């Protein structure tokens with residue numbers, strides 16, 4: 001998160017840190033006791049290794065009352081996701097067991113109605129992604145508020161030039177923005193997860209490249225289907 005601020009500790013109890021060998025790689029969030037939603041691009045450099053999922057955390061390193069690292073039983077990238085574009089950039093992770101829910105670990109509801117969030121709506125996004133262009137990584141969860149921009153503005157030829165589909169949404173990226181390591185985290189508007197951070201052009205903090213999110217509502221049936229089939 002570029003030019004954000006430290007989140008109030010444990011006030012985003014749905015936030016997950018997807019880790020490899022104890023290292024934060026991507027964000028994610030709890031959508032059910034045994035399920036975390038993130039971005040499919042996050043598994044690109046894992047060469048087949050499974051993530052570990054840190055829940056209940058504010059600091060990545062300090063001991064905290066409800067902080068716990070969960071093993072992942074299975075990872076389900078959306079079948080349409082690929083390395084060449086941002087389409088269907090969603091990843092479902094089934095935890096080895098149901099997370100213990102408490103004041104620091106809670107499920108976040110996601111939007112199921114497939115209707116665009118109005119432009120200028122101010123949403124918030126949080127993560128342990130880089131906080132400057134030299135790639136500094138924060139120990140504690142950062143957050144920033146960003147206004148939604150319309151798909152038409154985001155698709156302007158000087159911005160993302162027609163690549164933003166009905167299944168994506170954008171927020172203004174002038175100065176305050178998402179960046180490396182924030183992928184997979186939720187865009188929260190009015191207390192509901194409307195989108196999942198996708199890297200897109202990977203540019204951070206440049207108003208000509210608005211931040212892109214995969215909208216969740218269009219994928220509600222896929223999400224329900226995977227959870228139902230895997231839970232048995």
Ligand SMILES: NCc1cccc(Nc2n[nH]c3ncnc(Nc4cccc(O)c4)c23)c1
Nearest residue numbers: 133177178179180183198199202203204211
């Ligand atoms: N703002 C959109 C967005 C959301 C999520 C991730 C991203 N960026 C990135 N995702 N993956 C990356 N691998 C390497 N570099 C990256 N961006 C980068 C790094 C240093 C300086 C800088 O200006 C930009 C990214 C960008």
